[in-house]
Amino acid sequence: MQGKPKKHVLVCVQGRPQGHPRGSCRDRGSGAVYQAFLDEFQKRQLWESGYMVTDTGCMGPCHLGATVVVYPDGLMYLGVKPEDVPVIIDEHLMFDQPVKRLLAPPEIWGG
Numbered sequence: 001m002q003g004k005p006k007k008h009v010l011v012c013v014q015g016r017p018q019g020h021p022r023g024s025c026r027d028r029g030s031g032a033v034y035q036a037f038l039d040e041f042q043k044r045q046l047w048e049s050g051y052m053v054t055d056t057g058c059m060g061p062c063h064l065g066a067t068v069v070v071y072p073d074g075l076m077y078l079g080v081k082p083e084d085v086p087v088i089i090d091e092h093l094m095f096d097q098p099v100k101r102l103l104a105p106p107e108i109w110g111g
């Protein structure tokens with residue numbers, strides 16, 4: 001890939017010990033969400049088309065995960081499931097139409 005990505009998708013795959021009060025995105029299935037992004041990226045050749053996806057650590061709202069953030073838009077999705085991944089790609093990555101039903105409320109960002 002050359003230059004800045006058109007969109008960069010960050011998927012939280014943070015885990016925590018069992019019984020930890022914050023829980024984690026990994027406990028909420030984020031590994032399968034990340035894998036779904038990888039599968040779709042490969043199938044649609046998104047790497048070659050200027051898109052990126054990266055697995056990350058905690059981004060804050062662990063109890064509402066799986067958490068996904070898309071840059072440069074700075075939009076956060078919560079409660080993401082593997083079946084949501086093609087929708088996020090079809091609507092947001094391809095056509096800049098965020099998937100409203102999954103968007104984090106503004107207060108999640110502290111604003």
Ligand code: FES
Pocket residue numbers: 012013014015023024025026057058059060061062063065067
């Ligand atoms: S563990 Fe994913 S947002 Fe905190």
